Amino acid sequence: xxxxxxxxxxxxRLLITFDSDLVEITLRSLAxxxxxxxxxxxxxxxxxxxxxxxxxxxxxxxxxxxxxxxGLPPVVVGLxxxxxxxxxxxxxxxxxLFTPTVMVxxxxxxxxxxxxxxxQQALRELWSDYRxxxxxxxxxxxxxxxxxxxxxxxxxxxxxxxxxxxxxxxxGAIMIVGGNxxxxxxxxxxxxxxxxxxxxxAMALGLGFILIALAIAVxxxxxxxxxxxxxxxx
Amino acid sequence: xxxxxxxxxxxxxxxxxxxxxxxxxAVTTSFHNSGLAEVLLPEIQKDLDLExxxxxxxxxxxxxxxxxxxxxxxxxxxxxxxxxxxxxxxxPHRREIMYNDFVLIGPEADPxxxxxxxxxxxxxxxxxxxxxxxxxRGDDSGTHxxxxxxxxxxxxxxxxDWYREVGAGMGASLNTAAGMGAYILSDRASWLNFxxxxxxxxxxxxxxxxxxxxxxxxxxxxxxxxxQAALAAKLEEWLTSDRAKELINGYRLADQxxxxxxxx
Numbered sequence: 001x002x003x004x005x006x007x008x009x010x011x012x013r014l015l016i017t018f019d020s021d022l023v024e025i026t027l028r029s030l031a032x033x034x035x036x037x038x039x040x041x042x043x044x045x046x047x048x049x050x051x052x053x054x055x056x057x058x059x060x061x062x063x064x065x066x067x068x069x070x071g072l073p074p075v076v077v078g079l080x081x082x083x084x085x086x087x088x089x090x091x092x093x094x095x096x097l098f099t100p101t102v103m104v105x106x107x108x109x110x111x112x113x114x115x116x117x118x119x120q121q122a123l124r125e126l127w128s129d130y131r132x133x134x135x136x137x138x139x140x141x142x143x144x145x146x147x148x149x150x151x152x153x154x155x156x157x158x159x160x161x162x163x164x165x166x167x168x169x170x171x172g173a174i175m176i177v178g179g180n181x182x183x184x185x186x187x188x189x190x191x192x193x194x195x196x197x198x199x200x201x202a203m204a205l206g207l208g209f210i211l212i213a214l215a216i217a218v219x220x221x222x223x224x225x226x227x228x229x230x231x232x233x234x
Numbered sequence: 235x236x237x238x239x240x241x242x243x244x245x246x247x248x249x250x251x252x253x254x255x256x257x258x259x260a261v262t263t264s265f266h267n268s269g270l271a272e273v274l275l276p277e278i279q280k281d282l283d284l285e286x287x288x289x290x291x292x293x294x295x296x297x298x299x300x301x302x303x304x305x306x307x308x309x310x311x312x313x314x315x316x317x318x319x320x321x322x323x324x325x326p327h328r329r330e331i332m333y334n335d336f337v338l339i340g341p342e343a344d345p346x347x348x349x350x351x352x353x354x355x356x357x358x359x360x361x362x363x364x365x366x367x368x369x370x371r372g373d374d375s376g377t378h379x380x381x382x383x384x385x386x387x388x389x390x391x392x393x394x395d396w397y398r399e400v401g402a403g404m405g406a407s408l409n410t411a412a413g414m415g416a417y418i419l420s421d422r423a424s425w426l427n428f429x430x431x432x433x434x435x436x437x438x439x440x441x442x443x444x445x446x447x448x449x450x451x452x453x454x455x456x457x458x459x460x461x462q463a464a465l466a467a468k469l470e471e472w473l474t475s476d477r478a479k480e481l482i483n484g485y486r487l488a489d490q491x492x493x494x495x496x497x498x
Contacts, residue, residue: 197405
Protein backbone atom coordinates (compact mmCIF):
# COMPACT_ATOMS: atom_id res chain seq x y z
CA UNK A 1 0.00 0.00 0.00
CA UNK A 2 2.84 2.37 0.88
CA UNK A 3 4.25 1.79 -2.57
CA UNK A 4 1.04 3.04 -4.17
CA UNK A 5 1.36 6.36 -2.35
CA UNK A 6 5.01 6.57 -3.27
CA UNK A 7 3.99 5.96 -6.87
CA UNK A 8 1.43 8.75 -6.74
CA UNK A 9 3.97 11.08 -5.18
CA UNK A 10 6.44 10.13 -7.89
CA UNK A 11 3.86 10.86 -10.59
CA UNK A 12 3.19 14.30 -9.11
CA ARG A 13 6.92 14.98 -8.81
CA LEU A 14 7.49 14.02 -12.47
CA LEU A 15 4.65 16.27 -13.59
CA ILE A 16 5.66 19.28 -11.50
CA THR A 17 9.31 19.15 -12.53
CA PHE A 18 8.17 18.64 -16.14
CA ASP A 19 10.81 15.91 -16.43
CA SER A 20 12.25 16.10 -19.96
CA ASP A 21 12.56 12.31 -20.36
CA LEU A 22 8.96 11.94 -19.28
CA VAL A 23 7.75 14.54 -21.78
CA GLU A 24 9.68 12.81 -24.52
CA ILE A 25 8.39 9.29 -23.89
CA THR A 26 4.85 10.57 -23.32
CA LEU A 27 4.89 12.43 -26.64
CA ARG A 28 6.28 9.35 -28.34
CA SER A 29 3.54 7.17 -26.81
CA LEU A 30 0.95 9.63 -28.10
CA ALA A 31 2.58 9.95 -31.51
CA UNK A 32 2.82 6.20 -32.10
CA UNK A 33 -0.66 5.43 -30.83
CA UNK A 34 -2.44 8.36 -32.50
CA UNK A 35 -0.84 7.52 -35.84
CA UNK A 36 -1.82 3.88 -35.40
CA UNK A 37 -5.42 4.81 -34.49
CA UNK A 38 -5.78 7.09 -37.53
CA UNK A 39 -4.42 4.46 -39.93
CA UNK A 40 -6.38 1.65 -38.30
CA UNK A 41 -9.59 3.69 -38.39
CA UNK A 42 -9.08 4.44 -42.08
CA UNK A 43 -8.96 0.70 -42.70
CA UNK A 44 -11.37 -0.62 -40.10
CA UNK A 45 -14.29 1.84 -40.28
CA UNK A 46 -15.08 1.21 -43.98
CA UNK A 47 -14.37 -2.50 -43.47
CA UNK A 48 -16.84 -2.69 -40.58
CA UNK A 49 -19.44 -0.71 -42.53
CA UNK A 50 -19.15 -3.01 -45.54
CA UNK A 51 -19.55 -6.04 -43.30
CA UNK A 52 -22.70 -4.48 -41.84
CA UNK A 53 -24.13 -3.63 -45.28
CA UNK A 54 -23.20 -6.36 -47.67
CA UNK A 55 -24.39 -9.92 -47.69
CA UNK A 56 -21.88 -12.37 -49.12
CA UNK A 57 -21.10 -16.03 -48.81
CA UNK A 58 -18.48 -16.05 -46.09
CA UNK A 59 -19.85 -13.04 -44.19
CA UNK A 60 -20.57 -14.91 -41.01
CA UNK A 61 -17.16 -16.58 -41.04
CA UNK A 62 -15.45 -13.23 -41.68
CA UNK A 63 -17.26 -11.63 -38.74
CA UNK A 64 -16.48 -14.58 -36.48
CA UNK A 65 -12.78 -14.36 -37.37
CA UNK A 66 -12.80 -10.60 -36.83
CA UNK A 67 -14.38 -11.01 -33.40
CA UNK A 68 -11.88 -13.69 -32.47
CA UNK A 69 -8.99 -11.50 -33.62
CA UNK A 70 -10.11 -8.81 -31.16
CA GLY A 71 -8.42 -10.93 -28.53
CA LEU A 72 -5.23 -11.32 -30.55
CA PRO A 73 -2.32 -11.59 -28.08
CA PRO A 74 -0.08 -8.56 -28.76
CA VAL A 75 3.05 -10.55 -28.08
CA VAL A 76 2.18 -12.88 -30.98
CA VAL A 77 1.57 -9.90 -33.26
CA GLY A 78 4.91 -8.49 -32.13
CA LEU A 79 6.70 -11.71 -32.89
CA UNK A 80 5.15 -12.03 -36.35
CA UNK A 81 5.93 -8.40 -37.22
CA UNK A 82 9.45 -8.90 -35.87
CA UNK A 83 10.06 -11.95 -38.05
CA UNK A 84 8.73 -10.13 -41.12
CA UNK A 85 10.78 -6.96 -40.59
CA UNK A 86 13.93 -8.62 -39.25
CA UNK A 87 16.94 -8.18 -41.51
CA UNK A 88 16.66 -11.88 -42.27
CA UNK A 89 12.92 -11.60 -42.93
CA UNK A 90 11.01 -10.83 -46.14
CA UNK A 91 10.78 -7.05 -45.52
CA UNK A 92 14.17 -6.77 -43.81
CA UNK A 93 15.62 -4.61 -46.58
CA UNK A 94 13.40 -1.74 -45.44
CA UNK A 95 15.47 -1.51 -42.24
CA UNK A 96 12.38 -0.62 -40.23
CA LEU A 97 12.94 -2.88 -37.24
CA PHE A 98 13.41 -1.01 -33.95
CA THR A 99 11.90 2.21 -35.29
CA PRO A 100 8.67 3.98 -34.28
CA THR A 101 7.27 3.16 -37.74
CA VAL A 102 7.25 -0.57 -37.11
CA MET A 103 5.65 0.05 -33.70
CA VAL A 104 2.82 1.81 -35.52
CA UNK A 105 2.47 -1.14 -37.89
CA UNK A 106 2.21 -3.60 -34.99
CA UNK A 107 -0.39 -1.48 -33.24
CA UNK A 108 -2.44 -1.11 -36.41
CA UNK A 109 -2.59 -4.90 -36.73
CA UNK A 110 -3.65 -5.22 -33.10
CA UNK A 111 -6.48 -2.67 -33.20
CA UNK A 112 -7.95 -3.06 -36.71
CA UNK A 113 -10.04 -6.14 -35.71
CA UNK A 114 -11.26 -4.36 -32.59
CA UNK A 115 -12.35 -1.19 -34.39
CA UNK A 116 -13.85 -3.08 -37.34
CA UNK A 117 -15.80 -5.37 -35.06
CA UNK A 118 -17.31 -2.58 -32.97
CA UNK A 119 -18.08 -0.64 -36.17
CA GLN A 120 -19.86 -3.61 -37.71
CA GLN A 121 -21.99 -4.14 -34.62
CA ALA A 122 -22.83 -0.45 -34.25
CA LEU A 123 -23.76 0.06 -37.90
CA ARG A 124 -25.83 -3.10 -38.25
CA GLU A 125 -28.84 -1.50 -36.55
CA LEU A 126 -28.39 1.73 -38.43
CA TRP A 127 -28.27 -0.11 -41.73
CA SER A 128 -31.52 -1.95 -41.04
CA ASP A 129 -33.16 1.47 -40.50
CA TYR A 130 -31.58 3.07 -43.58
CA ARG A 131 -31.55 0.14 -45.96
CA UNK A 132 -34.89 0.61 -47.74
CA UNK A 133 -34.53 4.38 -47.98
CA UNK A 134 -31.00 4.30 -49.37
CA UNK A 135 -31.82 1.60 -51.88
CA UNK A 136 -35.03 3.32 -53.03
CA UNK A 137 -33.05 6.54 -53.57
CA UNK A 138 -30.91 4.54 -55.95
CA UNK A 139 -27.68 5.50 -54.15
CA UNK A 140 -24.34 4.06 -55.15
CA UNK A 141 -22.43 1.84 -52.72
CA UNK A 142 -19.84 4.54 -51.84
CA UNK A 143 -22.73 6.93 -51.11
CA UNK A 144 -24.39 4.41 -48.81
CA UNK A 145 -21.07 3.79 -47.08
CA UNK A 146 -20.55 7.51 -46.61
CA UNK A 147 -24.04 8.03 -45.20
CA UNK A 148 -23.69 5.17 -42.74
CA UNK A 149 -20.27 6.29 -41.53
CA UNK A 150 -21.39 9.91 -41.14
CA UNK A 151 -24.65 9.21 -39.37
CA UNK A 152 -23.04 6.62 -37.14
CA UNK A 153 -20.09 8.83 -36.24
CA UNK A 154 -20.80 8.86 -32.51
CA UNK A 155 -20.60 5.09 -32.27
CA UNK A 156 -17.57 5.07 -34.53
CA UNK A 157 -15.82 7.50 -32.23
CA UNK A 158 -16.28 4.96 -29.46
CA UNK A 159 -14.81 2.29 -31.73
CA UNK A 160 -11.72 4.39 -32.43
CA UNK A 161 -11.33 5.32 -28.77
CA UNK A 162 -11.51 1.65 -27.82
CA UNK A 163 -8.69 1.09 -30.30
CA UNK A 164 -6.75 3.96 -28.75
CA UNK A 165 -7.22 2.47 -25.29
CA UNK A 166 -5.92 -0.88 -26.36
CA UNK A 167 -2.95 0.57 -28.25
CA UNK A 168 -1.73 3.08 -25.68
CA UNK A 169 -1.59 0.47 -22.92
CA UNK A 170 0.02 -2.22 -25.04
CA UNK A 171 3.51 -3.42 -24.18
CA GLY A 172 4.07 -6.96 -25.52
CA ALA A 173 4.28 -6.14 -29.21
CA ILE A 174 6.08 -2.81 -29.13
CA MET A 175 8.68 -4.19 -26.74
CA ILE A 176 9.62 -6.83 -29.32
CA VAL A 177 9.48 -4.72 -32.47
CA GLY A 178 10.57 -1.39 -30.95
CA GLY A 179 13.24 -2.74 -28.64
CA ASN A 180 12.65 -0.10 -25.93
CA UNK A 181 15.67 1.93 -27.09
CA UNK A 182 16.28 5.02 -24.97
CA UNK A 183 15.55 8.29 -26.81
CA UNK A 184 14.37 6.36 -29.83
CA UNK A 185 11.62 3.80 -29.28
CA UNK A 186 10.99 3.97 -25.54
CA UNK A 187 7.34 4.71 -24.72
CA UNK A 188 5.41 4.85 -21.45
CA UNK A 189 4.52 1.16 -21.27
CA UNK A 190 7.99 -0.13 -22.09
CA UNK A 191 9.50 2.36 -19.63
CA UNK A 192 7.17 0.95 -16.95
CA UNK A 193 8.35 -2.58 -17.75
CA UNK A 194 11.97 -1.40 -17.54
CA UNK A 195 11.54 0.35 -14.18
CA UNK A 196 9.75 -2.70 -12.78
CA UNK A 197 12.71 -4.81 -13.89
CA UNK A 198 15.03 -2.52 -11.98
CA UNK A 199 12.87 -2.90 -8.87
CA UNK A 200 12.06 0.83 -8.99
CA UNK A 201 8.38 0.30 -8.20
CA ALA A 202 7.66 3.91 -7.24
CA MET A 203 8.94 5.17 -10.60
CA ALA A 204 7.08 2.41 -12.47
CA LEU A 205 3.84 3.21 -10.66
CA GLY A 206 4.34 6.93 -11.21
CA LEU A 207 4.65 6.35 -14.95
CA GLY A 208 1.60 4.08 -14.75
CA PHE A 209 -0.51 6.82 -13.18
CA ILE A 210 0.64 9.23 -15.86
CA LEU A 211 -0.39 6.72 -18.53
CA ILE A 212 -3.86 6.42 -17.00
CA ALA A 213 -4.18 10.21 -16.75
CA LEU A 214 -3.11 10.55 -20.37
CA ALA A 215 -5.73 8.07 -21.57
CA ILE A 216 -8.44 9.90 -19.64
CA ALA A 217 -7.27 13.28 -20.94
CA VAL A 218 -7.33 12.10 -24.55
CA UNK A 219 -10.85 10.69 -24.17
CA UNK A 220 -12.15 13.90 -22.61
CA UNK A 221 -10.42 16.01 -25.26
CA UNK A 222 -11.94 14.00 -28.10
CA UNK A 223 -15.43 14.18 -26.64
CA UNK A 224 -15.10 17.93 -26.08
CA UNK A 225 -13.79 18.59 -29.56
CA UNK A 226 -16.48 16.49 -31.21
CA UNK A 227 -19.28 17.79 -28.96
CA UNK A 228 -20.40 14.35 -27.89
CA UNK A 229 -21.57 13.18 -24.48
CA UNK A 230 -22.68 16.70 -23.57
CA UNK A 231 -25.75 17.82 -21.73
CA UNK A 232 -28.80 18.14 -23.91
CA UNK A 233 -27.24 16.19 -26.76
CA UNK A 234 -27.94 12.56 -26.29
CA UNK B 235 -6.63 17.32 -33.07
CA UNK B 236 -4.99 18.22 -36.34
CA UNK B 237 -2.15 20.04 -34.61
CA UNK B 238 -1.64 17.09 -32.34
CA UNK B 239 -1.41 14.81 -35.32
CA UNK B 240 1.01 17.00 -37.22
CA UNK B 241 3.16 17.24 -34.11
CA UNK B 242 2.99 13.50 -33.68
CA UNK B 243 4.10 12.80 -37.21
CA UNK B 244 6.87 15.38 -36.94
CA UNK B 245 8.10 13.67 -33.80
CA UNK B 246 8.21 10.29 -35.53
CA UNK B 247 10.08 11.79 -38.45
CA UNK B 248 12.49 13.50 -36.07
CA UNK B 249 13.26 10.29 -34.24
CA UNK B 250 14.57 8.82 -37.47
CA UNK B 251 16.83 11.73 -38.36
CA UNK B 252 19.11 12.67 -35.47
CA UNK B 253 22.37 14.35 -36.43
CA UNK B 254 24.96 11.94 -34.94
CA UNK B 255 25.82 8.59 -36.47
CA UNK B 256 23.84 5.72 -35.05
CA UNK B 257 24.44 2.05 -34.47
CA UNK B 258 22.52 -0.64 -32.65
CA UNK B 259 24.04 -2.87 -30.02
CA ALA B 260 22.32 -5.71 -28.17
CA VAL B 261 23.45 -5.93 -24.55
CA THR B 262 22.54 -8.17 -21.66
CA THR B 263 20.08 -7.06 -19.03
CA SER B 264 22.79 -7.40 -16.39
CA PHE B 265 25.01 -4.89 -18.19
CA HIS B 266 22.18 -2.41 -18.48
CA ASN B 267 20.69 -2.91 -15.00
CA SER B 268 24.11 -2.26 -13.47
CA GLY B 269 23.84 1.37 -14.54
CA LEU B 270 27.19 1.31 -16.34
CA ALA B 271 25.49 1.92 -19.70
CA GLU B 272 24.27 5.31 -18.49
CA VAL B 273 27.86 6.26 -17.68
CA LEU B 274 29.47 5.00 -20.89
CA LEU B 275 26.92 6.01 -23.54
CA PRO B 276 27.06 9.80 -23.03
CA GLU B 277 30.88 9.61 -23.12
CA ILE B 278 30.79 7.60 -26.35
CA GLN B 279 28.44 10.16 -27.83
CA LYS B 280 30.82 12.93 -26.79
CA ASP B 281 34.08 11.29 -27.88
CA LEU B 282 32.97 9.62 -31.11
CA ASP B 283 29.83 11.57 -32.03
CA LEU B 284 28.21 8.14 -32.17
CA GLU B 285 24.79 7.35 -30.76
CA UNK B 286 24.75 3.74 -29.57
CA UNK B 287 21.17 2.47 -29.37
CA UNK B 288 20.90 -0.29 -26.82
CA UNK B 289 18.61 -3.29 -27.09
CA UNK B 290 18.47 -4.74 -23.64
CA UNK B 291 17.83 -8.47 -23.88
CA UNK B 292 19.16 -11.78 -22.53
CA UNK B 293 22.38 -13.19 -23.97
CA UNK B 294 20.39 -15.82 -25.90
CA UNK B 295 18.23 -13.22 -27.61
CA UNK B 296 21.20 -10.88 -28.15
CA UNK B 297 23.01 -13.60 -30.08
CA UNK B 298 19.82 -14.26 -32.03
CA UNK B 299 19.55 -10.59 -33.00
CA UNK B 300 23.18 -10.69 -34.13
CA UNK B 301 22.58 -13.83 -36.19
CA UNK B 302 19.62 -12.18 -37.93
CA UNK B 303 21.70 -9.05 -38.60
CA UNK B 304 19.30 -6.80 -36.69
CA UNK B 305 22.08 -5.22 -34.63
CA UNK B 306 25.60 -4.07 -35.50
CA UNK B 307 27.33 -5.47 -32.43
CA UNK B 308 26.62 -7.36 -29.22
CA UNK B 309 28.03 -7.22 -25.70
CA UNK B 310 27.28 -10.41 -23.78
CA UNK B 311 28.68 -12.78 -21.18
CA UNK B 312 28.54 -16.42 -22.10
CA UNK B 313 31.85 -17.63 -23.45
CA UNK B 314 30.83 -20.94 -25.04
CA UNK B 315 27.89 -19.38 -26.93
CA UNK B 316 30.10 -16.50 -28.03
CA UNK B 317 32.74 -18.86 -29.36
CA UNK B 318 30.06 -20.79 -31.25
CA UNK B 319 28.85 -17.46 -32.67
CA UNK B 320 32.34 -16.66 -33.96
CA UNK B 321 32.87 -20.21 -35.24
CA UNK B 322 29.67 -19.98 -37.29
CA UNK B 323 31.06 -16.84 -38.87
CA UNK B 324 28.52 -14.36 -37.49
CA UNK B 325 31.27 -12.30 -35.87
CA PRO B 326 34.84 -11.88 -37.15
CA HIS B 327 36.22 -12.07 -33.61
CA ARG B 328 35.42 -11.88 -29.91
CA ARG B 329 37.01 -9.17 -27.77
CA GLU B 330 37.04 -9.40 -23.99
CA ILE B 331 36.22 -6.06 -22.38
CA MET B 332 35.68 -6.41 -18.65
CA TYR B 333 34.51 -8.74 -15.90
CA ASN B 334 32.56 -8.78 -12.72
CA ASP B 335 31.33 -11.71 -10.68
CA PHE B 336 28.20 -13.63 -9.90
CA VAL B 337 26.87 -13.76 -6.36
CA LEU B 338 24.32 -15.89 -4.55
CA ILE B 339 21.47 -13.92 -3.05
CA GLY B 340 19.05 -15.31 -0.51
CA PRO B 341 16.80 -14.58 2.44
CA GLU B 342 18.55 -13.11 5.45
CA ALA B 343 17.55 -16.13 7.60
CA ASP B 344 19.52 -18.36 5.17
CA PRO B 345 17.66 -21.67 5.80
CA UNK B 346 20.20 -23.64 3.73
CA UNK B 347 23.16 -22.04 5.51
CA UNK B 348 25.04 -21.18 2.32
CA UNK B 349 26.83 -18.23 3.89
CA UNK B 350 29.27 -20.68 5.46
CA UNK B 351 29.73 -22.77 2.30
CA UNK B 352 33.27 -23.30 1.02
CA UNK B 353 32.50 -23.30 -2.67
CA UNK B 354 29.65 -22.24 -4.95
CA UNK B 355 28.85 -25.85 -5.81
CA UNK B 356 28.56 -26.72 -2.09
CA UNK B 357 26.18 -23.81 -1.64
CA UNK B 358 23.94 -25.02 -4.44
CA UNK B 359 23.99 -28.58 -3.08
CA UNK B 360 22.91 -27.27 0.32
CA UNK B 361 20.03 -25.34 -1.24
CA UNK B 362 18.86 -28.43 -3.08
CA UNK B 363 19.26 -30.64 0.05
CA UNK B 364 17.26 -28.16 2.12
CA UNK B 365 14.58 -27.92 -0.60
CA UNK B 366 14.83 -24.17 -0.14
CA UNK B 367 13.09 -22.16 -2.89
CA UNK B 368 15.47 -21.15 -5.67
CA UNK B 369 14.53 -18.83 -8.53
CA UNK B 370 16.14 -19.56 -11.87
CA ARG B 371 16.21 -17.08 -14.76
CA GLY B 372 15.24 -19.88 -17.14
CA ASP B 373 15.62 -17.59 -20.17
CA ASP B 374 18.76 -18.89 -21.84
CA SER B 375 20.63 -15.77 -20.78
CA GLY B 376 24.30 -15.67 -19.78
CA THR B 377 23.37 -15.79 -16.11
CA HIS B 378 21.05 -18.75 -16.70
CA UNK B 379 23.75 -20.60 -18.62
CA UNK B 380 26.17 -19.96 -15.76
CA UNK B 381 23.65 -21.27 -13.27
CA UNK B 382 23.11 -24.45 -15.30
CA UNK B 383 26.85 -25.06 -15.51
CA UNK B 384 27.10 -24.63 -11.73
CA UNK B 385 24.31 -27.19 -11.10
CA UNK B 386 26.14 -29.54 -13.45
CA UNK B 387 29.38 -29.04 -11.54
CA UNK B 388 27.51 -29.60 -8.26
CA UNK B 389 26.13 -32.84 -9.71
CA UNK B 390 22.58 -31.87 -8.84
CA UNK B 391 19.72 -32.05 -11.33
CA UNK B 392 17.64 -29.06 -10.23
CA UNK B 393 13.98 -29.99 -10.27
CA UNK B 394 11.12 -30.18 -7.86
CA ASP B 395 8.82 -27.79 -6.15
CA TRP B 396 11.65 -25.70 -4.70
CA TYR B 397 13.21 -24.95 -8.10
CA ARG B 398 11.29 -22.18 -9.87
CA GLU B 399 12.13 -21.15 -13.40
CA VAL B 400 10.60 -17.78 -14.11
CA GLY B 401 11.80 -17.18 -17.67
CA ALA B 402 12.43 -13.48 -17.11
CA GLY B 403 15.21 -10.89 -17.06
CA MET B 404 17.53 -10.30 -14.10
CA GLY B 405 15.43 -7.55 -12.53
CA ALA B 406 12.11 -9.36 -12.86
CA SER B 407 13.69 -12.54 -11.45
CA LEU B 408 15.11 -10.62 -8.49
CA ASN B 409 11.63 -9.20 -7.88
CA THR B 410 10.23 -12.73 -7.85
CA ALA B 411 12.95 -14.00 -5.52
CA ALA B 412 12.40 -11.07 -3.16
CA GLY B 413 8.68 -11.78 -3.20
CA MET B 414 9.02 -15.43 -2.22
CA GLY B 415 12.15 -15.21 -0.08
CA ALA B 416 14.06 -17.48 -2.45
CA TYR B 417 17.70 -17.98 -3.34
CA ILE B 418 18.91 -16.70 -6.70
CA LEU B 419 22.10 -16.33 -8.70
CA SER B 420 22.71 -12.77 -9.86
CA ASP B 421 25.58 -10.76 -11.23
CA ARG B 422 26.94 -8.40 -8.60
CA ALA B 423 26.20 -5.23 -10.54
CA SER B 424 22.50 -5.93 -11.05
CA TRP B 425 22.16 -6.89 -7.41
CA LEU B 426 23.78 -3.70 -6.09
CA ASN B 427 21.68 -1.55 -8.37
CA PHE B 428 18.44 -3.36 -7.54
CA UNK B 429 16.01 -1.27 -5.51
CA UNK B 430 13.43 -3.79 -4.25
CA UNK B 431 15.73 -5.93 -2.06
CA UNK B 432 13.09 -6.78 0.63
CA UNK B 433 14.66 -9.38 2.99
CA UNK B 434 17.24 -10.59 0.50
CA UNK B 435 20.96 -10.24 1.19
CA UNK B 436 24.18 -11.23 -0.52
CA UNK B 437 25.09 -14.58 1.06
CA UNK B 438 27.88 -16.06 -1.00
CA UNK B 439 30.56 -14.69 -3.31
CA UNK B 440 34.23 -15.01 -4.11
CA UNK B 441 34.55 -18.50 -5.58
CA UNK B 442 36.65 -18.24 -8.79
CA UNK B 443 34.02 -20.23 -10.74
CA UNK B 444 31.69 -17.23 -10.32
CA UNK B 445 33.88 -15.10 -12.58
CA UNK B 446 31.78 -13.30 -15.22
CA UNK B 447 33.51 -12.15 -18.40
CA UNK B 448 31.85 -9.68 -20.78
CA UNK B 449 32.89 -9.71 -24.41
CA UNK B 450 32.19 -7.54 -27.43
CA UNK B 451 31.35 -9.11 -30.78
CA UNK B 452 30.90 -7.00 -33.91
CA UNK B 453 28.52 -8.59 -36.40
CA UNK B 454 30.27 -9.90 -39.51
CA UNK B 455 29.72 -7.72 -42.54
CA UNK B 456 30.28 -10.71 -44.85
CA UNK B 457 27.10 -12.29 -43.47
CA UNK B 458 25.05 -9.10 -43.34
CA UNK B 459 26.31 -6.45 -45.77
CA UNK B 460 24.13 -3.72 -44.25
CA UNK B 461 25.73 -3.80 -40.77
CA GLN B 462 27.74 -0.73 -39.85
CA ALA B 463 31.07 -2.47 -39.44
CA ALA B 464 33.07 0.77 -39.48
CA LEU B 465 31.08 2.20 -36.58
CA ALA B 466 31.26 -1.12 -34.72
CA ALA B 467 35.05 -1.08 -35.13
CA LYS B 468 35.19 2.49 -33.87
CA LEU B 469 33.18 1.52 -30.82
CA GLU B 470 35.41 -1.50 -30.19
CA GLU B 471 38.47 0.71 -30.27
CA TRP B 472 36.85 3.05 -27.74
CA LEU B 473 35.70 0.22 -25.45
CA THR B 474 39.26 -1.10 -25.25
CA SER B 475 40.88 2.31 -24.81
CA ASP B 476 42.37 3.84 -21.67
CA ARG B 477 39.42 6.22 -21.56
CA ALA B 478 36.99 3.28 -21.21
CA LYS B 479 39.33 1.65 -18.71
CA GLU B 480 39.20 4.69 -16.49
CA LEU B 481 35.40 4.93 -16.68
CA ILE B 482 34.73 1.21 -16.18
CA ASN B 483 37.16 0.79 -13.29
CA GLY B 484 35.95 4.03 -11.79
CA TYR B 485 32.25 3.12 -11.78
CA ARG B 486 31.30 2.55 -8.17
CA LEU B 487 28.07 1.76 -6.47
CA ALA B 488 27.60 1.46 -2.71
CA ASP B 489 31.37 1.98 -2.38
CA GLN B 490 32.16 -1.08 -4.46
CA UNK B 491 33.90 -1.32 -7.78
CA UNK B 492 31.46 -3.19 -10.05
CA UNK B 493 33.45 -4.01 -13.15
CA UNK B 494 37.12 -4.61 -13.82
CA UNK B 495 38.47 -3.66 -17.23
CA UNK B 496 40.59 -6.42 -18.79
CA UNK B 497 40.67 -5.76 -22.54
CA UNK B 498 43.93 -6.54 -24.26
